[in-house]
Amino acid sequence: MTALKLIARNHLAAFGGIVLLLVVAMALLVPFLPIADPDLTDPANRLKRPFTDGAVLGTDHLGRDLLARLLWGTQLSLVVGAAAAVIAAVIGSAIGIVAGYFGGRTDSLIMRGIDMLMAFPYILLALAIVAVLGPGLINALYAVAVVNIPFFARNIRGVTVALAHREFVDAARLSGMNDRQIIVSEILPNVMPVIVIAMSTTVGWMILETAGLSFLGLGSQPPQADLGSMLGEGRKLLITAPHASIVPGVMIFVIVMSVNLLGDGIRDALDPRLRSGALSRPAAATRVDRTNNPPETRKVDALLKVEDLHTEFRLGSRTYRAVGGVDFEVRAGECLGIVGESGSGKSVTALSLLGLVASPPGVVTGGAVRVDGTDTLSMNGEALRRLRGGRVAYVFQDPLATLHPLYRVGDQMVEAIRCHRSMSKQAAWDHAVALLEQVRIPNAAFRAKAYPHELSGGMRQRVGIALALVNDPALVILDEPTTALDVTVQAQVLALLSDLRRERNLAMVFITHDFGVVSQLCDRVAVMYAGRIVETGPTDDVLKTPSHPYTKRLIACVLELGGGRRVLSAIPGLPPPVDDLPAGCAFAPRCDKANDQCRRGDIVLGGNGMRAVRCLQPEGLPI
Amino acid sequence: MTLALEVRNLRKTFGGGRTLTGRPRPEIHAVRDVSLSARKGETLGIVGESGCGKSTLARMLVGLLKQTKGEIVIEGKNLSDQVGDPAAFGRLIQYVFQDPISSLNPRKTIREILEAPLIHLLGMDESARKARITELFDAVNLRDEFLTRYPHEFSGGQAQRIGIARALAASPRILVLDEPVSALDVSVQAQVLNLLADLRKAMDLTYLFISHDLAVVEAVSDSVAVLYFGRVVEVGRAESIFSAPRHPYTSLLARSAPIVGRDLARTESLAVELPDPLRPPSGCAFAARCPSATMVCRDKAPAIEAFSQDHEAACHHPL
Known part of the structure; x- marks a missing residue:
């Protein structure tokens, strides 16, 4: 139901849906309409213009009524196009699911076959198939279906590969299900939305292809009318009687346009990534919508002072108050731990400090965040950009997700350095290597040339820390930096952080769910619950x-x-x-x-x- | 006491063989000659860090993965030839997954999920299934009205209890629990752990409890096996293995766990590197990180030796 509502909200898709509904209704009602026999020739009345008596849309070169031929032809084209789409979807999806589920040799064999099918231009392949089978509408249908099988096979295979390694498939196997049962009851329901999306976006294309084959005389045979063959017959008379080709041409346009508009609407409504707003690009900084307007600068003696910060997520009619009034401060060289369980708002608090919460849906609705007294929420883009990775830096939980997979780690550090200060590439590289040494990466000069995936988890997190340190920040915000690491590696990273803190007089905001980690590293701790700080004080006391x-x-x-x-x-x-x-x-x-x-x-x-x-x-x- | 599960010289190698052009493909020895046993009604904890082979071992034990070599004996039955056929294992040993939400099919109701093992493993008719599902839901403290809902409607702790109910559906004798609480918040962890302890007593189950969290393993296990780089390096009673470890790796693990009130442990030099699975070291895999390693450690992998009735370790220079 929500999917239907989403389609209705998309005006273009709704328009396409209504037009298509009208066309389909017309095609269904053809047998009951008081129209002439579409195949009845009447040479005396050939090529009558539209809107003349007895022939609303005129007649063709054999005197047949164009309106009757158009309606019957539309019916036939719709049926053939939809049938081709269903055949292609069923066979293509079956191939894709089998290849993706079994993997290995089966997968390579099937997919190489599909690749070969794709190597031919589609129209040539369709022509070849019709040439072998002989002209005729059913053969054209087969040709169009075969030509579109690879599209479905490849799409569905990709989805299935991801699903086949999910834990619920293992669970089904442990429940005693065999491969066939798993495919039918576990995999198929999960790929169905993708099949529907693929069908809705290709059915218009298939109607067009069938019409194309009929246009070339390889599809429907005279006297049977379909839109393509009508267009083909009208083509010879394009100058003397343009209406004979314009009428079917307009109908093809109307059908394909409405199908595609509706198809795009269906895709947007069903695709979970698009539904969650992946297409809406987040702004460069979190939207700020405050009712109170605190002064832009105020003298404070803390390095970071957060005053009554509120951050919300607005999704549809719901408002999630992720951060509901948080106050804290961090002095130079001090380490504050923020502890809380999942959903307590600790990460959103951290991201709000420099406007890193994605907007939409995130909005800062109140409070101020002062770095050296200046409110970051009032800053313009350029000032904020200078602050981020400059005086204040972040380290995130999963370095594999935050490091760019296609660049060497050294180059990423060089980029971060040169964004903030003018330095030659070589000097920046040397600085990067020196930093990698400082975070105790063995053989740093060599490791700087490595790609992120070539490093172990612990090494990657050290690179993440080095990356935060490139511009000598005064404050580092660490969001669960050791949660993804093994205990022995965690101990190493914590020892490193403790050393760096002392060497560089760094202030830290350390976000974690682990009291053990807090007790080892932090001077003070703030405990969060449901978006607010419920207790704060010196770590040992708390x-x-x-x-x-x-x-x-x-x-x-x-x-x-x-x-x-x-x-x-x-x-x-x-x-x-x-x-x-x-x-x-x-x-x-x-x-x-x-x-x-x-x-x-x-x-x-x-x-x-x-x-x-x-x-x-x-x-x-x-x- | 009789054994619920015995594993002898179990080995799993991924890759290997040759490519079409005849080049040898790299081999990864995920599990190397592991021998373990669990007594009936006990919890055997398996501890190790990522890449130590604990999940590969677990997947072999439940029949999801075929072993390269070695034997698996469950409740006296040698199932070594049937590995790779989970249906043969399903009624004896079941698996509880780490991520409770992703181990439930998002498009099936909880009732459909719980019915699958009853239909396919036990061949129950509808009324028997209904009675059994009520019984299971009761056992894991969930209300019947949840049965018609879909997995995304549940919190992590509830979903994990559904996962446990599913594993118990076919009345197995052994449960393999693969990090069953590491995806849960601390305040919820205990709910699931206490439930597991009650179920074990009530149904006389044997658990294999796999985790990277030493404190959790110590709190729930009778005996503990420590894995490093695909091998068992130490086996001992839960109450003594971390307080008096014989293998230096166990000792490092125990000292690394952050504990409230204890100062930051300087456990090892900050520049050590972990062994590369594609180029495994020839001797003891831990030698490069070990403070007491000598020449012999780098040349020869130590065999596992018994120090007392319940305590074994594989080390040339035990602590």
């Missing part, structure tokens, strides 16, 4: 005497080596969805201390000095 019930219970869930076999503690329930946050404390539904007051009104992040907590009944303190 970890030893957590004051928010959420912090306390989350720490209790963390398993530590040396505890032996035990029953583990869990927090029942789930975090609230951020498009439907409860009034009051977001943790109240899962908290065993919650009372009516907790579920009412806003609760402030209150505290004294370094410690602060957003709770009415903090742990270990009298109410």
Whole structure:
């Protein structure tokens, strides 16, 4: 149903759909319409002009009624085109699924065969097939179907290869299903949308090809009318009686146009990538839509000061409040850990700092982010660009996704250096190699020439760190930089970060879900839940005497080596969805201390000095 | 005590052979001569880092992948010749996947997913299936109304419980749990781990618990095997293997895990490199990272030796 609505919202597709519906309805009603016999010749009345008595669209060179021939011809062309599309889709998809599912030799053999079919220009191939089978509409249909099989086979194979290695296919195999059952019940339902998309975008093309073969006299045979043969017959009289070719020509145009418009609409509605807005290119910086307008600059003594930051995602009628009022500051050389579970808003907070949240759908709706006192949310594009990767740099979780796969790591570093300062290529390269040495990459001069895929995960993350350091940033924001790494490699990277911090007096914002990592690296910690900071303070204090019930219970869930076999503690329930946050404390539904007051009104992040907590009944303190 | 599962000299090599033009293709030895056993009703933890072969081993154990060499004996039955046919394994041993959402077909309802093993492995009729599914859902603490929903409507923890129900459907004796909680948040992890512990007791199951997280493995396992570069380097009781490791790699693993309140461990030189699977070192694979490696380590791969009844390690210079 949502797909239908999406098509309807696309005006062009809806227009195409309505036109096509009219044409199809007309073609279906032909037998019941009071029209002349399309094959009845009447040489006395040949080549009558349109809009004359007894022949609304005129007559052709044998005196046959053009309107009758047009309607019957339209019916035939639609049926043949659709039949060819179905045949091509069924055979092509079957070939594609078999090749993609079994892989290996089967795949190479089948796909090389398909490649050979594709090596011929389509019209030549179709002509050759008709030449072998003999002219006739059914043979033309076969020819058009065969010519289009490779298109389906290749498309569907690609999709199937990706599906065949998914875990649910393994699960089906473990459930005792054989290959045939897996293909029918696991693979087919998942490739069906792709088949429909491919069909909807090719059926117009196939109607055109069938008409082409008929035009050449290889499709429908006289006296049977289809749009192509009508066009072919009218062609000889193009100058004396243009209407004989214009009438079928306009109909072909109308059909193909409406089919293609509708087909594109179907594709856009069904393709999950297009539906989620892949086509809307995100802006260079997150959209800012603030009601309060904080001063552009203000003197603050912290390097980074975040004031009441709000970031939302607006999707359709829903608003997801990913970050709902976050305040924190980081001084030069200090490391702040932001801890939270998935969906707590910690990554969106990090990305909001320099306007890196994709817009649409992201919008910053309030607050200020001050780097050296200047609000980054008020900055113009050029100033923001200078700041990004300059004074403030990022390190992300998956270096394989953030490094460009086609450039050598050294070249990527050179590019990052030369974006920010004028330096010769050679000098920049030397600087890059020196940095790779600083992040303890063995044989750095050689490794600078490597491509990202040639490095191990730990080495890649060190390159990611080196890349962040190229312009001597004062602040590095690290978003789960060690989560994708093995424990022994994680230990190495953490040791490296700790060294770099001391050597360069770097300030860090370290985002993670792991309390162990925080305790080893961070001076202060902020715990996030449902888009807000619920507790903050010096790392040791917070970890030893957590004051928010959420912090306390989350720490209790963390398993530590040396505890032996035990029953583990869990927090029942789930975090609230951020498009439907409860009034009051977001943790109240899962908290065993919650009372009516907790579920009412806003609760402030209150505290004294370094410690602060957003709770009415903090742990270990009298109410 | 009897053995639920025994694996002898299991080996898996990918690639190899020659190309059409006669050039040798590179070989990767994912699993090299692994021998392991799990007692009935116990949990055997398998620990190792990425690329150590733990997932390849697991896929062979459930019959998804054919071994190059070696034997697999499950509940006294030698299934070595039937590897590659999951249907032969399905009623004895099942698999719980790491990513709960992607292991469920997005276009099937939960009921359809749970019915598949009942139809294809047990040949149950409709009323028997209905009763069994209610029983399974009850066992994993999920409400019946979820059965008509689709996988994307569930949170990670719920989806993982559905995955466990699916694995249990055909009443297997052994479950292979491949990183069953590493995709889940900490607050949810314990829900799934506690459920697994209850099910094991109630149904007298044997678990193979594969994970990279030492603390989780220690908390749930009876004995633990440590894998490095395709080989078992150490096997021991869960309560002692990390506190008194004999192999230097186990010791490195134990020291690397970040622990609240412990200072950053300077575990090894920051410039070490991991072995390359395409060019495996000739001797002990850990020698290049090992502080006590000598000449003999670089020449000869150490055989696994017993130190006590329950403790074995493959090292020339055990700690």
